[in-house]
Amino acid sequence: MIGIGFINAARYYVVSETNKSQPMSQQTEQAYLASYNIKDYDTCLTTVDSVLFTVLNGELYTLLVRRANHPYLAYWGLPGGFIDVQRDVDLTACANRHLAEKTGIIPPYLEQVCSTGSKTRDPRGWSTTVTYYALMAHIQCTTDIDSVDDVQWLPVTQALQMELAFDHKQMIEQALERLKQKALYSLVPVYALPETFTLSELQQLHEVILGKSIQSKSFRRRIELANVLEETGELSTQKGKGKRPALYRVKASAADYRFMRNLEY
Amino acid sequence: MIGIGFINAARYYVVSETNKSQPMSQQTEQAYLASYNIKDYDTCLTTVDSVLFTVLNGELYTLLVRRANHPYLAYWGLPGGFIDVQRDVDLTACANRHLAEKTGIIPPYLEQVCSTGSKTRDPRGWSTTVTYYALMAHIQCTTDIDSVDDVQWLPVTQALQMELAFDHKQMIEQALERLKQKALYSLVPVYALPETFTLSELQQLHEVILGKSIQSKSFRRRIELANVLEETGELSTQKGKGKRPALYRVKASAADYRFMRNLEY
DNA sequence: CTATTTTGAGTCTTTAAGACTCTATTTTGT
DNA sequence: ACAAAATAGAGTCTTAAAGACTCAAAATAG
Numbered sequence: 001m002i003g004i005g006f007i008n009a010a011r012y013y014v015v016s017e018t019n020k021s022q023p024m025s026q027q028t029e030q031a032y033l034a035s036y037n038i039k040d041y042d043t044c045l046t047t048v049d050s051v052l053f054t055v056l057n058g059e060l061y062t063l064l065v066r067r068a069n070h071p072y073l074a075y076w077g078l079p080g081g082f083i084d085v086q087r088d089v090d091l092t093a094c095a096n097r098h099l100a101e102k103t104g105i106i107p108p109y110l111e112q113v114c115s116t117g118s119k120t121r122d123p124r125g126w127s128t129t130v131t132y133y134a135l136m137a138h139i140q141c142t143t144d145i146d147s148v149d150d151v152q153w154l155p156v157t158q159a160l161q162m163e164l165a166f167d168h169k170q171m172i173e174q175a176l177e178r179l180k181q182k183a184l185y186s187l188v189p190v191y192a193l194p195e196t197f198t199l200s201e202l203q204q205l206h207e208v209i210l211g212k213s214i215q216s217k218s219f220r221r222r223i224e225l226a227n228v229l230e231e232t233g234e235l236s237t238q239k240g241k242g243k244r245p246a247l248y249r250v251k252a253s254a255a256d257y258r259f260m261r262n263l264e265y
Numbered sequence: 266m267i268g269i270g271f272i273n274a275a276r277y278y279v280v281s282e283t284n285k286s287q288p289m290s291q292q293t294e295q296a297y298l299a300s301y302n303i304k305d306y307d308t309c310l311t312t313v314d315s316v317l318f319t320v321l322n323g324e325l326y327t328l329l330v331r332r333a334n335h336p337y338l339a340y341w342g343l344p345g346g347f348i349d350v351q352r353d354v355d356l357t358a359c360a361n362r363h364l365a366e367k368t369g370i371i372p373p374y375l376e377q378v379c380s381t382g383s384k385t386r387d388p389r390g391w392s393t394t395v396t397y398y399a400l401m402a403h404i405q406c407t408t409d410i411d412s413v414d415d416v417q418w419l420p421v422t423q424a425l426q427m428e429l430a431f432d433h434k435q436m437i438e439q440a441l442e443r444l445k446q447k448a449l450y451s452l453v454p455v456y457a458l459p460e461t462f463t464l465s466e467l468q469q470l471h472e473v474i475l476g477k478s479i480q481s482k483s484f485r486r487r488i489e490l491a492n493v494l495e496e497t498g499e500l501s502t503q504k505g506k507g508k509r510p511a512l513y514r515v516k517a518s519a520a521d522y523r524f525m526r527n528l529e530y
Numbered sequence: 531c532t533a534t535t536t537t538g539a540g541t542c543t544t545t546a547a548g549a550c551t552c553t554a555t556t557t558t559g560t
Numbered sequence: 561a562c563a564a565a566a567t568a569g570a571g572t573c574t575t576a577a578a579g580a581c582t583c584a585a586a587a588t589a590g
Contacts, residue, residue, distance in 0.1 A: 029335045029388075036389050039304045042350045046311050046382075046393055070294045083382070085307045085391040090383035115380045115395045117311075117348070118355035123294075124301050126350040128311055128395070130380045200568070218547050220569070225546085242567020243555040261526045261546065261577090465537075483578050485538070490577085507536020508586040526546090526577065 044117065044126035048094040049080030049168065051131065051175035052107060054138040054153065055192045055205050061138065061153040062172060065102055067165055068150070071123050077165030078172070079103075079151075080129070095132045102151050107136035109191035109255060113175050121167050129166075133175035135191035176209075183209040184262040187228055190250050196232050198245035199223065214263060228254035309382065309391035313359040314345030314433065316396065316440035317372060319403040319418065320457045320470050326403065326418040327437060330367055332430055333415070336388050342430030343437070344368075344416075345394070360397040367416050372401035374456035374520060378440050386432050394431075398440035400456035441474075448474040449527040452493055455515050461497050463510035464488065479528060493519035 052063040064076040079102045080095070088094040096106045110132055117128030138153070154162075159172060182188040183206045190202055203219045223229055228251050235244040317328040329341040344367045345360070353359040361371045375397055382393030403418070419427075424437060447453040448471045455467055468484050488494055493516050500509040 027335065029338065038308060038310060038390060041347070043303060043308050044311050044348050044350055045303060046309050070292065073294065082306070083309050083391060083393070085309055085384070088384070088391075091380060091393065094382075112379055114377055115356060117359075117395070119350070119353070125303060126348060126353075128348075128356065128393075130382070130393070198568090215548055215550095216569080217549085217571090221546075239557080240567075241557050241565075243569080245568055259546095260529070264525070264547075463537090480579055480581095481538080482540090482580080486577075504588080505536075506534075506588055508538080510537060524577095529578075 042126075044128055045082075045122060045124060047080060047082050047127070047129045048091055048098065049078040049129050049131055049171060050095050050099055050110070051078060051113070051133040051172050052099060052103070053133065053135050053156070053175075053179065053192055055208065056138040056153070058204055058208060060156045060192075060205075060208050062156050062159050063102065064152055064154050064159060064164070066150045066152075072165035075165040076152075076154075076159075076162060078131075078168045091130055092132075095130075095134070099134055103136070105136070107134040107191075109135040109188065111178070111188075113171075113178050116167060116171065129171070131171045131175060133178060135189065137192065137194040179209055184265060185259045186257060187223070187226060187250075187254050190229070190254055196234070196247040196249050198236050198247060200245055202248075210263070210265070212265075218263070222259060226254075226257050226259065227251075228257045307391075309393055310347075310387055310389060312345060312347050312392070312394045313356055313363065314343040314394050314396055314436060315360050315364055315375070316343060316378070316398040316437050317364060317368070318398065318400050318421070318440075318444065318457055320473065321403040321418070323469055323473060325421045325457075325473050327421050327424050328367065329417055329419050329424060329429070331415045331417075337430035340430040341417075341419075341424075341427060342433045343396075356395055357397075360395075360399070364399055368401070370401070372399040372456075374400040374453065376443070376453075378436075378443050381432060381436065394436070396436045396440060398443060400454065402457065402459040444474055449530060450524045451522055452488070452491060452515075452519050455494070455519055461499070461512040461514050463501050463512060465510055467513075475528070475530070477530075483528070487524060491519075491522050491524065492516075493522045 054061050054063075063079055065079045067073055067075050067077050080098045083091075083094050084097070088097060091112070092110060095110060099110075100106050111134075113131040113133050115128055115130045117126070119126050121127050121129075156172065156176060160169060162169075164172075179189065187202070189205050189209055190197070192205060193201060199220060200216075202223075203214055203216055206219070207213050229248045230251055232247040232249055234247045236247055319326050319328075328344055330344045332338055332340050332342050345363045348356075348359050349362070353362060356377070357375060360375060364375075365371050376399075378396040378398050380393055380395045382391070384391050386392050386394075421437065421441060425434060427434075429437075444454065452467070454470050454474055455462070457470060458466060464485060465481075467488075468479055468481055471484070472478050494513045495516055497512040497514055499512045501512055
């Protein structure tokens with residue numbers, strides 16, 4: 001990222017009055033577009049892959065898909081694939097389509113992580129993938145489309161110890177890193193919980209993501225300040241030892257709320 | 266982003282012992298790769314574009330390039346373009362190559378912002394672009410490669426009022442938004458300054474990016490805490506009214522340093 | 531030589547997180 | 561029925577770091 005160079009002199013150019021006058025080429029745009037064919041050029045493969053997280057029994061899970069095609073045939077990898085230039089209107093739609101194909105639903109939270117592209121990451125040639133991560137409640141997750149053996153939830157720790165297709169392991173690591181950052185200054189992880197949840201469940205989820213415990217007083221103070229959750233008025237019906245906790249649901253503004261200060265790390 | 270659905274039952278699948286046993290297809294991987302030709306498929310255009318920022322006279326500038334080809338012939342747009350599948354080893358190299366072609370140097374800071382892809386953003390067809398933003402000292406910026414009229418530094422505010430090629434205006438806005446966030450919790454903007462600089466210059470830069478003034482006591486306290494700048498031992502030679510300010514240079518660790526707490530906004 | 535400007539340090543206040551305490555509520559064991 | 565244990569959730573003191581304001585030192589302009 002660092003690499004400093006110097007040049008001798010600095011010049012400063014003034015913008016011309018208009019940016020549309022006098023086309024610099026003889027060919028008209030219409031003629032150019034009519035004769036343009038993407039297959040005349042060496043292009044790169046472009047795919048969209050998603051890291052779908054959820055939480056179950058206090059553990060973070062991710063969805064893996066067994067590949068039915070070369071390369072990496074029969075390896076486990078991320079849900080995703082090529083852009084369907086007919087059906088996908090944009091990248092987000094492409095990510096959601098692949099996720100819906102595997103889970104049956106469109107997850108309530110989807111965020112772009114980064115793009116990774118290189119000459120060597122795919123044996124078929126220069127390849128770029130746009131990585132998203134998504135969150136959804138575990139109860140919402142299964143599929144009646146793919147056969148049982150093709151799709152599975154796996155604890156993230158376990159997934160990261162497997163040999164996955166392509167560079168999907170690094171992509172999971174990057175998505176997890178992003179989710180960790182979000183857990184430090186937002187309540188985004190809430191989208192991995194079901195419709196209604198308790199504050200303790202939410203705190204436990206943050207703790208699992210961060211890999212460390214949080215002061216519950218701090219956590220609850222922040223939630224009150226953020227004002228992005230609302231009480232349902234009900235208490236949890238799950239039988240447990242202590243006092244019955246209140247149930248909350250998330251307001252629409254939760255996805256964008258950002259605390260000014262991170263939790264300690 | 267919100268859209269919740271439900272399914273009746275949740276199932277949980279256990280991972281199989283190995284992920285490589287018994288290929289599911291008759292064709293070998295070698296045969297598949299030998300017969301694979303990207304041009305047999307409908308692919309999408311993929312480009313890499315960068316928003317290059319610098320600071321001059323207390324104003325934020327960005328580098329624009331005049332397009333020599335259709336579409337958007339003669340419009341101003343971002344430096345960037347197609348991936349050269351022969352020469353570019355990865356996305357970062359591609360971004361740096363296009364920037365070096367226009368400026369003569371590889372900028373000292375480069376960071377990926379996001380990717381934008383849709384059916385409609387390019388009249389030639391489904392197109393995806395990976396947006397980076399880069400920072401460099403203004404004095405380092407000019408070109409001996411492009412003719413004078415092809416490349417120019419322009420105040421960002423002015424660039425955002427122009428009609429630019431493709432969706433490059435939104436890309437500049439996104440890059441600027443990212444830079445603003447960085448200015449709130451890091452010292453990344455320092456890479457828009459020359460090799461040595463004063464703390465006041467750095468503070469003024471942050472103020473320009475944020476569009477508001479900063480308490481200089483807070484700013485200096487943070488810099489001391491971060492420990493990512495070092496005094497050169499010299500004082501600024503620029504003649505000015507008051508006390509001569511100390512010169513600083515950036516340590517290598519500056520790009521990754523992150524404050525726990527944002528400046529107020 | 532004095533007024534003015536800028537750098538840069540000193541210090542009080544404010545905000546929000548960490549750490550710890552305490553109480554109410556619920557289940558479990560006897 | 562009652563004691564013990566566990567959990568939810570509020571109260572409060574401490575601590576860290578930013579905001580706000582003050583002030584001294586160093587430089588220039590007149």
